[in-house]
Structure formats: C-alpha cells, structure tokens
Amino acid sequence: MEKNGLLEGRKKFIMHKENEVPITISCDENSLSGAVSQRACVYCGARVVLNPITDAIHLVHGPIGCASYTWDIRGSLSSDSQLYRNSFSTDLREKDIVFGGEKKLASAITEAYAEYHPKVIFVYATCVVGVIGDDIDAVCKNAEKELGIRVLPVKSPGFSGNKRSGYKAGCNAILQLMGETKIVETIPGSINYLGDFNLAAEAWIIKSYLNEMGVKLLTVLTGDSNYESLLQAPRAELNIVQCAGSMTYLAKQMQSAYQIPFDKVRFLGVDETVIALRKIANLLGDTDIIKRTEKLIERKLTEVTEVLKQYRERVQGHKAAIYVGGGFKAIALIKQFNNLGIDTVVIGTQTGDQEEYEMIRSLTKEGTVILDDTNPNELQKFMLEKGADILVGGVKERPLAYKLGLAFIDHNHERKHALSGFEGAINFAKEVDLTVNSPVWDYIN
Amino acid sequence: MLNATPKDQIERTGLTINPAKTCQPIGAMYAALGINKCLPHSHGSQGCCSFHRMHLTRHYRDPIIASTSSFTEGSCVFGGKSNLTQGLTNIFSIYNPDVVAINTTCLSETIGDDVGEIVRDAKVPEGKTVIYASTPSYQGSHITGFSNMCKSMVSQLAVKEEDKANGKINIFPGFVEPSDMKEIKRIAKELKIEFIMYPDTSEVVNTPNTGKYEMYPSGGTTIADIKDSGNSIATLALGSYASQDAAFTLEKQCEVVPYVLKTPIGIKATDAMVMNLLELTGGSVSKELEIERGQLVDLMVDIHHHYHNKKVAIYGDPDIILALTEFVIDLGMVPKYVITGTPGKAFEKEIKEVLEAAEIKDCIVKIEGDLFGLHQMIKNDPVDMLIGNTYGKYIARAENIPLVRIGFPILDRVGHSFFPTVGYKGAMRLIEKISTAFLDKVDMECLEEDFELVM
Incomplete structure (x- = not known):
C-alpha cells in the first residue's frame, strides 16, 4: 500500500516532470477517503x-x-x-x-x-x-x-x-x-470582466487600466458587483475571463444566452498583464483604444521595470513551492517567480484542469513536482526534497511553511495586498522580499 | 460598516444573523487534538473538514491536521460505511497516528450512519485506537461537540481496574486555550497534586518552531492516562457545558466522584478550583500561589478606579462568559448584556445566580442569541466595553467601543495560545487587557488638556 510515504491511490495525482512523454494527472476527481485533503466543498x-x-x-x-x-x-x-x-x-x-x-x-x-x-x-x-x-x-x-x-x-x-x-x-x-435570454440592447465597445472577486481591490486596479484605455467596463463578475450592475451585464459586447476555473462556465452560458463572445486573460504578473491588455484592445479593435493601451503599457512598464529589477536582485536564486486553488493562478505565479529569478520546484492546485496542468508542465524545469489535491505530508516531503524556501499557499499552508522555516506568501482570499496588474507585480515582489529576507528565519535551524 | 444594522428590533423566528456559536464537529476536532498522536477524522463532506481546519488554523496559527471521509452523492445514497472503512485503512497506512477520533457531521447523522458499528467492523491495526463521537451540527454548538468528544474519550477508553487506585485527580479543563490548559497543570503541580488532564492541547496547537514539522507534536494526553482516569479519586470538571457530561459518564462508568466547577477565570473561580483540589488531597496552598493571588488582589486595588461602574457586554461560550461575568463584577464593572449562541437552559440559571449574588438587576441574558441582536441592543442602550471573540470587532468599530478579545475564535490578534486567562496570573492578564483597552481609548480621544502622563 505505502511506498515512499505516499498512498498508492494518490500516485495518479502526482506527476514528476522528466524528459519523457507527458503523463496525465488525475484532476477533477474526488479526494480519497481518509486523506488530509486541503479541498473544500x-x-x-x-x-x-x-x-x-x-x-x-x-x-x-x-x-x-x-x-x-x-x-x-x-x-x-x-x-x-x-x-x-x-x-x-x-x-x-x-x-x-x-x-x-x-x-x-x-x-x-x-x-x-x-x-x-x-x-x-x-x-x-x-x-x-x-x-x-x-x-x-x-x-x-x-x-x-x-x-x-x-x-x-x-x-x-x-x-x-x-x-x-x-x-x-x-x-x-x-x-x-x-435572465435566460437577452432582452436589452448591447452597449457598443463595452465589456464585462469575469472572475475577479476584487480581493484586496484587484478589480479596481484593472478597472483603472480599462478606464485609461477608453474601454467601457460594464460589470465585474463578481468583485464589487451588485444587483443593478449584474442586470447590466447582458448588454456587454465582450466578456473577458480571468479566474478561468470559476468563470469559464458562466462565460459560455452568457455566450449562448446573450451572444456575448469571451476570451481568457490573466492579470497576474507584468508579462501576463501586458498580454491581457493588448488582447482586450485588439478584441475590441478600436484604433484609439489600441493607441491608448500601448501608451498605458509603456508608462506602466517604465514604472515597474526599475522597481522589479531592484527586488530581483534581493530575491533571486530562491526556490519556490506553489500550492493554490486554481490552475490559472499557479501558471501566473510560475511566470512571476521566473521574472524574479526564482525557480518553481513544487507546484500543486486544488482545482486545476488537464489543460492547465499541461501548461504548468511546459513552464517548469526538469524535476519539478506537480501535484493535484495534495496534503501536508506530500507538500512537506516534496518541498524538503526539492529544497524550496518559499511557499505560496492559503490559510492552512501558512503554519506548515513557517514550521519548516520556509517563507510564505498568502495567495488565497486572505491576501491583504493586490497581486493583479503592474501594481500587483510590485506588491508580489515586495512580499517575496519581505518574507524571504526577514531576519526571523535566522532563528530556525 | 455594521452601522447599517437597524436599530429597531424585529422578532426573528427563522433567521440568525452574525452567529455567536458554530457547529459541533469543530469542537470535537479541537478536543481530539488534545489526545497524544491523534488524527481527528471528520465523517462527512470534505468541506466540513476543510472549514474546521481553516478556522482552527486561523485561531491557533499552527498546522491543524484532520482527515475526512470525503462524502459524494453515492455515499449519501448508500451510506458512508465504505468511505469510513476505506478511510481508516488509508489513515493508518499513510498518516500512522496512534489514535483516530472520528466526529460525525450533519450529513452523516442525517443519512443515519452508525459510526460505532462501522468502527467495530473495521480492521484497526494492533496497538492503534479508534474512538468516535456523534456530533450532529444541528444540535447544540461547538461546545456541545467538544463535550461529546470528551464524553466519548471517557466512555470508550476509561476503565476502572481492581486494586489499581492511582490516587490521582482527573481534571477536565473544558474548551479553553492550550495556554490555559498548561496554566491549570502548573497550578495543580504547585499544589503538589497528582493528576490526569484531558484533553490537553498544549504543545499540540501551540508548538515551538524547531524548523521541523511534526504531524503529531509531543503534547496531548496519552491513551494510557485516559484509560487510567477510571482509577482516579475524583474528577474536576471545569465548565459545566464542556466538561460535565464526561465527568458524569466517568462517575457512572468507574465511580469516580465528579466536581463540577466554573472555568477558573477570575479570582473567585480560581479560588474555588484551588480549594476543591486541596480539599480532595488535604494539602495546603503553595507559597508561590499565595503570592500570585496577593499580587492579583493588589492589582485589582491599584487601578479599580479605571474600570469601576463601566458597563460591559460579554458574549461567547457559556462556560467562559459565566466565569468572565463573575470576574468583571468583582472588578466593579456592570455586565449589561451576556449573550451566548449555545443552546441550553442551565446557563440562564447559572448566570442568574451570579447576577443575583451581586444584586445586578438590569442585565440582559440571552441564550441562543446572535451578535446582530447584541448590536441592536447596544444601539438602543450602549455599553463601555465588549468582551468576547473577534466577531465583536464589527460592533466595536461601528459603536466605537473598546473590545477585549477573549474566547473562540480570535482571528486577528495573537497571545491567546501562549498567555492564559485562567488562574490568578490569567486574571491579572485580564485586568491588564481591560484597563489597557480603556486607557488607550482615552489617550487617543481625550481633549489635549485632559491628556495625562500619569494614569
């Protein structure tokens, strides 16, 4: 039954990235009975x-x-x-x-x-x-x-x-x-932004970009939304979807009910944010919007590049472990760590899907451990094995990381600083710096 | 933000807003963590287990481990037997605890799983122990769940053996912090008393940082000690809601005499505990405790003018707020509202005795109350201080009332894991917290001419 401290039944939830044909990982299945699962309901x-x-x-x-x-x-x-x-x-x-x-x-x-x-x-x-x-x-x-x-x-x-x-x-x-069908007029050039819950004011950051780009943001689903704003949502011309895990379904339903096309974006990290903004501008196809978007990107990039460089010098060379809810978040985090000169050595999600796990595979280096629906034992085992010294996770992972003497970043709903957009990239770097370079680790053997 | 709470009170029969309690399984889980090398197991959907672990993790800031039966649609139709049987096999082969303590949930109770029978039929490896408690979320509260798990420890583990009288006193500490459990042990040691305490979560949920993660930390009562509690002279059950049932069960089962006392918060309740222990063993108060008590009295006297006659609202779990109410009265404060979400008539009677003894007439006591209701009452007739868990912070902010955080859960401050509120030292800490809360507010808000260096 037991081998290497892992449940036999858990094996198909774990993947080691090696130089071989991609294997599939079991995701979207239920947790094993008896497991110390981190999953919710x-x-x-x-x-x-x-x-x-x-x-x-x-x-x-x-x-x-x-x-x-x-x-x-x-x-x-x-x-x-x-x-x-x-x-x-x-x-x-x-x-x-x-x-x-x-x-x-x-x-x-x-x-x-x-x-x-x-x-x-x-x-x-x-x-x-x-x-x-x-x-x-x-x-x-x-x-x-x-x-x-x-x-x-x-x-x-x-x-x-x-x-x-x-x-x-x-x-x-x-x-x-x-409502099941569209009974209101489309507002030309307007969009909805799906899958941002305005944690630590993240949706407001994106809203400020869209404003500057000249894009009319109708409704955020569901961050800082309300009854009236939700009723407006069917009038949009385009849906952009961020937290794909939770909101792609809604986007698809809105497409069939209100004929609103959708596309996926990610605002985590500088690179993803730039790609996302350009994508939105191009999808709307308005030359004025495209021009304003480029101007925004240029300004923001100048602002953040220098700051990030400073942080990179302070944090590069560390090794990260990631355990978050959604696959899309995991992907963005890998990229953000890469930008800071930090390799991700262990990565897991609660609800990532096959496509996302493939993407994760392609982004990580040889030997990276990829986990679905893991538990503290596995996390500990692989973090120690792979020499991770910073963990990104949620509520339950924080004390585990601390006990092991690992730095920690909360990327769950408890986070206090926005991690979206350009500002978020700086906040993220700041948090990495703050935790890995804290003097408290000196007291742990 | 909760300024939006309407002032006018409407009678509610179906709706609870901002509860002053939570459900049984989390209490059972916390109790189970007080057994050495025990893995709590939640027999229900995986969400329950996840929520309970999350909540306990936030309160204790330590890794909280528990497993789940991960119910699916199928389990609901066919029962959770195969989940639990398979779960136990998985638990012992991978996590290897000495003990598994199973709690049920509203789901497994409603579909009628007989956990006792499932456990009896399951293959438990030699030398390992499985206990279980029925903890339906639709009865009582987290305190009931704690009590039920304690009762199961007694009924499924304690044994009275012939000629094995151990001369010890059992201490059931109730749903208190690990720091409190440790302090109660210290007091018992000061009194030179041989004792068995369970559950004991000290050094389980407030572990030191060693750079290693121990799935089963060194703390917690051993199974051998819990078994042996059947051979003890007497049981001190601290807090009737959390500890009384276990003590009475032990009396029935092993003829160990129960003494039900208040949670030892405040000078009276601590005196009562100390006296009771001494009466049972015939010892005398140690010099150290005498000094502590004297210092407590000295502190009460030194700054009584700061809190005398202040009106206070106390909310939370019955055992804790009963003792707290008694103590704030001893300090000269006036309890205006005492609210618990936990159902049970006994509380009303107990709190009435405390209030009548102090001739306090217009204190509103509510069982099965909620914090929305408390907020409405405060809006209509305000108080000077709130004492209770973190959830009172909304009222505190809206009404600009200082909040002293005592109880479960505390999600936004540290200290409770390491510094006790029980015993004489705990009472001194309470005075420090209460007076500091008042004086900090004065310092920040008073007119410049009233701002004082010496207070």
Missing part, C-alpha cells in the same frame, strides 16, 4: 463566486456551521454596500431536520427582507438540505412573489461534487438573476 465554491455581490443577502440554509465559517472571510472589497459581509443562516435544528426546514427558510427570508430590504437574496442549500429534500426552489419562488424581489436558490449541498461544481452552482444563480 460545493458550498464553498458557490460562496466564492457569489459572496462579492455586495448588496445581496447571502442566506445559508442549513445548520449554523456553514454560515459561521464563511462569515466575512474573503477579502472582496466593496465600494458601496457592506451587507454581504454579514452572516445569515437558518441555523437548522434537529426538529427542522425531522420535519423539514422549508417553513423556517420562508420565515428567514421574510425576516431578512424586513431587516434590510435587499433587492436580491441568495439561498444556499447545504449538505443536510440536500438530504432532507427541502424544496428550496418552491420556497424561493413563493418569496419572490410575496416580497417582489429576487430570491435565488443556490444548489450547493457539499457532497454533490467538489469546489468546481460549486462555482457552477454559483454561476447558475447569477444566470438566473440576469
């Missing part, structure tokens, strides 16, 4: 996508835990309402499990409306709701009629897939809000 995924909708009430239908653990943990910033940062729950009890929770849900919706008069309430179905069979569709529909607002069910019982299925459940709720 369907509900968590749905929450990721919908939580940044700022003026909505996010009502979690289930026992209290699911609402407690997601209470304001994601740093999505809002320029207006802060309503989404509260935690709403039906707090289901034993009698509700026995007799059904529909009544309690109906009261909860009415009461939530009475407190805040929101225009939209998202009702998340959690594990137990999926089992006891509450008809949340019917409850939501009734509530819509009664209250005259949108009340949208989110089908997110935790067991019904993985985090990716949750993204889809979230996207479906957004689609339901926007």
Whole structure:
C-alpha cells in the first residue's frame, strides 16, 4: 500500500516532470477517503463566486456551521454596500431536520427582507438540505412573489461534487438573476470582466487600466458587483475571463444566452498583464483604444521595470513551492517567480484542469513536482526534497511553511495586498522580499 | 460598516444573523487534538473538514491536521460505511497516528450512519485506537461537540481496574486555550497534586518552531492516562457545558466522584478550583500561589478606579462568559448584556445566580442569541466595553467601543495560545487587557488638556 510515504491511490495525482512523454494527472476527481485533503466543498465554491455581490443577502440554509465559517472571510472589497459581509443562516435544528426546514427558510427570508430590504437574496442549500429534500426552489419562488424581489436558490449541498461544481452552482444563480435570454440592447465597445472577486481591490486596479484605455467596463463578475450592475451585464459586447476555473462556465452560458463572445486573460504578473491588455484592445479593435493601451503599457512598464529589477536582485536564486486553488493562478505565479529569478520546484492546485496542468508542465524545469489535491505530508516531503524556501499557499499552508522555516506568501482570499496588474507585480515582489529576507528565519535551524 | 444594522428590533423566528456559536464537529476536532498522536477524522463532506481546519488554523496559527471521509452523492445514497472503512485503512497506512477520533457531521447523522458499528467492523491495526463521537451540527454548538468528544474519550477508553487506585485527580479543563490548559497543570503541580488532564492541547496547537514539522507534536494526553482516569479519586470538571457530561459518564462508568466547577477565570473561580483540589488531597496552598493571588488582589486595588461602574457586554461560550461575568463584577464593572449562541437552559440559571449574588438587576441574558441582536441592543442602550471573540470587532468599530478579545475564535490578534486567562496570573492578564483597552481609548480621544502622563 505505502511506498515512499505516499498512498498508492494518490500516485495518479502526482506527476514528476522528466524528459519523457507527458503523463496525465488525475484532476477533477474526488479526494480519497481518509486523506488530509486541503479541498473544500460545493458550498464553498458557490460562496466564492457569489459572496462579492455586495448588496445581496447571502442566506445559508442549513445548520449554523456553514454560515459561521464563511462569515466575512474573503477579502472582496466593496465600494458601496457592506451587507454581504454579514452572516445569515437558518441555523437548522434537529426538529427542522425531522420535519423539514422549508417553513423556517420562508420565515428567514421574510425576516431578512424586513431587516434590510435587499433587492436580491441568495439561498444556499447545504449538505443536510440536500438530504432532507427541502424544496428550496418552491420556497424561493413563493418569496419572490410575496416580497417582489429576487430570491435565488443556490444548489450547493457539499457532497454533490467538489469546489468546481460549486462555482457552477454559483454561476447558475447569477444566470438566473440576469435572465435566460437577452432582452436589452448591447452597449457598443463595452465589456464585462469575469472572475475577479476584487480581493484586496484587484478589480479596481484593472478597472483603472480599462478606464485609461477608453474601454467601457460594464460589470465585474463578481468583485464589487451588485444587483443593478449584474442586470447590466447582458448588454456587454465582450466578456473577458480571468479566474478561468470559476468563470469559464458562466462565460459560455452568457455566450449562448446573450451572444456575448469571451476570451481568457490573466492579470497576474507584468508579462501576463501586458498580454491581457493588448488582447482586450485588439478584441475590441478600436484604433484609439489600441493607441491608448500601448501608451498605458509603456508608462506602466517604465514604472515597474526599475522597481522589479531592484527586488530581483534581493530575491533571486530562491526556490519556490506553489500550492493554490486554481490552475490559472499557479501558471501566473510560475511566470512571476521566473521574472524574479526564482525557480518553481513544487507546484500543486486544488482545482486545476488537464489543460492547465499541461501548461504548468511546459513552464517548469526538469524535476519539478506537480501535484493535484495534495496534503501536508506530500507538500512537506516534496518541498524538503526539492529544497524550496518559499511557499505560496492559503490559510492552512501558512503554519506548515513557517514550521519548516520556509517563507510564505498568502495567495488565497486572505491576501491583504493586490497581486493583479503592474501594481500587483510590485506588491508580489515586495512580499517575496519581505518574507524571504526577514531576519526571523535566522532563528530556525 | 455594521452601522447599517437597524436599530429597531424585529422578532426573528427563522433567521440568525452574525452567529455567536458554530457547529459541533469543530469542537470535537479541537478536543481530539488534545489526545497524544491523534488524527481527528471528520465523517462527512470534505468541506466540513476543510472549514474546521481553516478556522482552527486561523485561531491557533499552527498546522491543524484532520482527515475526512470525503462524502459524494453515492455515499449519501448508500451510506458512508465504505468511505469510513476505506478511510481508516488509508489513515493508518499513510498518516500512522496512534489514535483516530472520528466526529460525525450533519450529513452523516442525517443519512443515519452508525459510526460505532462501522468502527467495530473495521480492521484497526494492533496497538492503534479508534474512538468516535456523534456530533450532529444541528444540535447544540461547538461546545456541545467538544463535550461529546470528551464524553466519548471517557466512555470508550476509561476503565476502572481492581486494586489499581492511582490516587490521582482527573481534571477536565473544558474548551479553553492550550495556554490555559498548561496554566491549570502548573497550578495543580504547585499544589503538589497528582493528576490526569484531558484533553490537553498544549504543545499540540501551540508548538515551538524547531524548523521541523511534526504531524503529531509531543503534547496531548496519552491513551494510557485516559484509560487510567477510571482509577482516579475524583474528577474536576471545569465548565459545566464542556466538561460535565464526561465527568458524569466517568462517575457512572468507574465511580469516580465528579466536581463540577466554573472555568477558573477570575479570582473567585480560581479560588474555588484551588480549594476543591486541596480539599480532595488535604494539602495546603503553595507559597508561590499565595503570592500570585496577593499580587492579583493588589492589582485589582491599584487601578479599580479605571474600570469601576463601566458597563460591559460579554458574549461567547457559556462556560467562559459565566466565569468572565463573575470576574468583571468583582472588578466593579456592570455586565449589561451576556449573550451566548449555545443552546441550553442551565446557563440562564447559572448566570442568574451570579447576577443575583451581586444584586445586578438590569442585565440582559440571552441564550441562543446572535451578535446582530447584541448590536441592536447596544444601539438602543450602549455599553463601555465588549468582551468576547473577534466577531465583536464589527460592533466595536461601528459603536466605537473598546473590545477585549477573549474566547473562540480570535482571528486577528495573537497571545491567546501562549498567555492564559485562567488562574490568578490569567486574571491579572485580564485586568491588564481591560484597563489597557480603556486607557488607550482615552489617550487617543481625550481633549489635549485632559491628556495625562500619569494614569
């Protein structure tokens, strides 16, 4: 069963980059039972996508835990309402499990409306709701009629897939809000920006670029969005998609429902940002926009190149391990590390897909270890084996890195500094510098 | 931002806003971490395990390890037996813990998995131990889950053996910080008491940095000690909500006499614990503890004018806030609101006794309350200070009230893992925190002519 401290069943989730034909990695499968998995659930995924909708009430239908653990943990910033940062729950009890929770849900919706008069309430179905069979569709529909607002069910019982299925459940709720068909006029030259949750104000950085380029940004999905801005989204001429893992599905649905074409971009790191901005300008095809874009790029590049050079001198030669949620993020991080003179030696994602893993393979050097849905044991083993001295990860990986005496960068929803765009590239370099060059490591053997 | 909280209170029957509790499994997981070389296992969807680990990791800033049964649609239809059976095999072959402590979730409870039966049928390698606790998220709170796991430790491990009386006292510390558990052990040692404490998360979730990652750190109570607790003279259950059930179970099972006391926060509750321990063993207070107590009294006297008559709102877990309420009254403060999210009638009775003894009449006590409700009450009738977990920071900011962070979780400050709030020293630390919070606010906000060097 056990070999090299790895579960036999885990082997197909791990790939070593060697000089041989590419092997496939098992991704998008469920974690092994008994594994110390870092993965979350369907509900968590749905929450990721919908939580940044700022003026909505996010009502979690289930026992209290699911609402407690997601209470304001994601740093999505809002320029207006802060309503989404509260935690709403039906707090289901034993009698509700026995007799059904529909009544309690109906009261909860009415009461939530009475407190805040929101225009939209998202009702998340959690594990137990999926089992006891509450008809949340019917409850939501009734509530819509009664209250005259949108009340949208989110089908997110935790067991019904993985985090990716949750993204889809979230996207479906957004689609339901926007309507099944296009009934509004397209606004020429306008775009939506999908897959940025405005963590640490990242969407605002991109928004400032688009502004300068003369591109009309209609709606960000879903960072700093709200009821009104989501309703505007079907009017866009083009969708650009960043966090492909969570939002490609929505882009595809919007293409078929509203005939909005889409393309993928990445704003992580200087190179990706330049490519992304040019891509957007070219897709819109307006010569004025293209000209302004080049001017923006030129100015920004001058600004950041010198700064990055200074940081590169301070951090190059280190070895990085990356463990993040999405594959696209992992790819961008590899490139950013490369720019700073840092090789990535271990890399893993929670929800990367086959295509992304191929890309990762092509970007990394021989001997790099590539992991899907890994656990602390594997991470430790490979980080030590490969001599990594900085880890990029999320909440659960931070203390692990610290115990091993590794520098750490939070690239999850806890991050405090924007990592998008040119500013983000500088922030990233700054963070790498701050952590690898801290004197605290001198005290660890 | 929470200024948007409406002042007018509407009766809510179905809706909780900004909860003052969370669900059972996380408490069970925390308790399980207090067993030496134990891997907690969450029998449910992988999200539960992930959320619990994330939350505990944020609170303790240490790696928190637990495994999951990773339920799928299929598990829900056919039951989670094969997941758990396979899971246990995987756990022992790869992670190799000495003990696996399984907690259930709302999902596995609702589909009716009989975890006891599954465990009995599973192949557990020789020398390894598996315990389990039923912890449905739709009953009680994280405190109930902690209590249930402690109860399972007793019922599935403790044994009374013939002629094996060990002369020891069992101490059940309740849902407190690792620093608190360590402090309670120190006090017991000061009193020259032979004891068995469990769970004990000190040096499990507040480990030193050695440059190595230990999946199973050195801390935690051994299985041998938990077994042996059936041979002890008596059990001190600290905090009725977290520890009483385990103590009563041990009484039934092994005839170990239970003493249920408050969590030893504050001077009265610490005195009670010390006295109880001494009565059981016939010893006397050590010089060191006497000095500590005297210093505490000295500090209470030195700066009582800074907090006397200040109104305070206390929220969080019943055992903790009961003892805290008693202590702030001893300091001359006035508890105005005492709120817990954890259900259970006992709390109301216990807190009433404390309030009546101090002749405090207009304190609002709420069980199954939430922080939205607390905020509304504060908007209508304000207080001078909040004492509770990190979640109070929204109210603190909106209303400009200083917040002293005590309880679970604390996600935005450090210290709780290493500096206790229990015992005499802990009480001194509380006074430091409370007075500093008041005085910092005065320093930042008072008029220039009122700004003082000596306070």
